[in-house]
Amino acid sequence: MRLGQTAVVLGGSAAGLCSAGALAPHFDRVLVLERDELPAAAEHRRGVPQSKHPHFLLNSGRRAIGALFPGFEEHLIAAGGLHLMPSMDAAYLDGEGWSARKRSSMTMIYGSRILIERVLRDEVRGLANVVIREGATVTGLRTCAGRVTGVEIGEEHVDADFVVDATGRGSPVGGWLAAAGWPEPEVRTLDAKVTYTSRWYDLPPQRPASWWWQHLVVMPTPDKGEHPDEHEFLVNFFPIEGGRVIACMGSWGLDMPRTADAFGEAARRVRTPLFAAAMDRCTPTSEVHLTRSTGNKWRRYDRLRTPPEGLAFVGDSICAFNPFYAQGISSAAGSALLLREHLARAGRLDAGFAKEFLLAQRKLLAVPWRLAMARDQGYECAVGTEKPPxxxxxxxxxxxxxxxxxxxxxxxxxxxxxxxxxxxxxxxxxxxxxxxxxxxxxxxxxxxxxxxxxxxxxxxxxxxxxxxxxxxxxxxxxxxx
Structure with a gap:
């Protein structure tokens, strides 16, 4: 059932693209407004700095995206994504040493963030009633009588029956709503001072015979005695499409290497020599990329007494997680699928719809949020509203x-x-x-x-x-x- 003429999505990253898929069956026209110029191929862009680091697409995310875009998984694999069984295809160093291999029911698709988004863009561009407008910087919202009625792009005004905020961690929408008279939402935060650094490599033409594994994972040491800081690192040698890997090191509260030389030196001090040895057999193709914007942040719009009608939030604009836990894309896709389900049974996009969706979304987001809190609340370096006594x-x-x-x-x-x-x-x-x-x-x-x-x-x-x-x-x- 059509619920209106025009829906607008703010942001053309993974959350925004999934939202467009959710809105398409219910509006005559869906307009995705993206600040960047989007590449035709799988390439990095300014608006997604996280694309330079490893990204897991969890099974819940795979299913949600597959429900929004049937055939997505097959298209991702056809584009180069790797369908692997981590328990058999990953060398996993945890506790005191390597874990044994064994088969399991869980498989995962490995690929870069830029590949995932390129395939998602292809899916969205295949929807006849969806338009992606690039180079469009949204500067404000239009509101009337408790409802969002459109968006502003500089001097231009775009009317909308429904708006989805998918602008990410730095979303300005809360400020725009406050300026229009809504109270600012409660914000729950916990920043465990995670920093991680990555470098891209080409694999050698022929893998060594000992490389039965495709993914290498090194967990922080449980040893409480004296050891190098690098033993506290979470390390990935992460396979992606095109015969490439992303070497990544991250930590809670420690300084991380910023240069190629420092990156290589740190790699030689992690708990296994295999990580540095694997890097030595590969050809570096990028500089070192470092990210610090990793805090957990939940804007509690669900606690507003009168949430704005005609507006929903998907992805990091409402709930952003420590990226170490690989929950972002999957949680965003789950919210988008939940939105589609609520739209399918909605009679009107009124205050009741807004409250009902936010309450259902709260239940969905609570699962990854509690997982993130269970780990990050234990770190002495953590700061934020959720830091425990x-x-x-x-x-x-x-x-x-x-x-x-x-x-x-x-x-x-x-x-x-x-x-x-x-x-x-x-x-x-x-x-x-x-x-x-x-x-x-x-x-x-x-x-x-x-x-x-x-x-x-x-x-x-x-x-x-x-x-x-x-x-x-x-x-x-x-x-x-």
Whole structure:
């Protein structure tokens, strides 16, 4: 059912493109306003500085985008995206050493942010009633009687029956609404001082025989003794399209290398020599890119007594996450799909619609938000409204690491725990739901008892200084179902 003549989307990044797909069935015309000139190919642009770093497309995001744009996944793979099983295709260094390989139900599509957005632009441009207008800087909103009625582009005024704010972390829309008389929303924040730095490489023409893996992950050390700062880094050697990789190092509260020389030196001090050795076999194709804008930020428009009619928020404009947790695109796509579902059953785009959508979106966003808080609240360097009292922060810092390692260890040996842990990682299930599952709890207890007795089904803790083992241990978990 058509709900109006014109809908306007502010921003042509992933959140805005997904929003356009959500709006298209319900309006005669959808206008996407993007400040940048958009490249035809998969290229970086000023408005998406995060594109220079690794991006995971979680399974919940894959499904949401696939529902908005049927065939998206196949088109992404055809464009060069890599369909991999991380438990088999990734060398994973966690705890004291390398984890064992084993098959699982979870697969992921690897690709650069610029490829994901290029394929999304192609999908949107295939919608007959959607127009992407480039080089358009929105300077304000038009409002009347509690409703957003259009947007301003300099001196130009564009009427709209509905507007979606997808302008990202720095969204100016809250200020425009305040100027029009709405109260500013409560803003919840937590910045754990995450900084990460990346460099792009071409893979060698022939991979070494020992590289059974395509993705390399190095988690921060659990060691509390003396060690180099680089042992605290979260490291990725991340495969993307076109025979390329993104080498990335990140940390909570530590200084990160900014130059090519410093990047290479830091790589040689991480917990495994494999990371630097892999970089040495590749050809660098970029400078070093560093990002600090990584704080969690939730603008609580859902708590406004009278939210503006005719306006919705998708992506970082309402809830931005620490990018370490790979939740941004998937959460944005989920919000866009939720918006389409609410539009499909809406009779009118009135105050009731605005409140109902914001409440449903709050429930959706609470899942990734709690996951981000569970980790970031434990860091002493964190600042923001959600920083807990010191006693609680110390408790979280002491408990989160062992709890995470318990779940990861149990998932290695128990396929049911593995399945639910994958659902949590992919935003298909909350951590609370997982931990209330009797079968999961039984699996965790069984693993803890077996670990105390030294009776592991799947070995772990392989020497981080050596090559990660290639053996497939899938059969060892078959008896746990």
């Amino acid at each position: 010191e006693w609680r922060r110390r408790l979280l810092a002491a408990a989160s690491g062992p709890a995470f390692r318990l779940i990861v260890g149990a998932a290695r040996e128990d396929d049911v725990v593995d399945e639910h842990f994958a659902k949590v990682f992919n935003l298909d299930e909350s951590l609370g739901e997982m931990l209330r599952n009797p079968r999961v709890l039984a699996g965790l207890v069984r693993y803890r008892v077996r670990a105390a007795l030294g009776r592991h089904r799947v070995p772990f803790g392989f020497d981080p200084r050596a090559e990660p083992p290639a053996t497939d241990y899938s059969a060892a978990t078959a008896a746990t179902r």
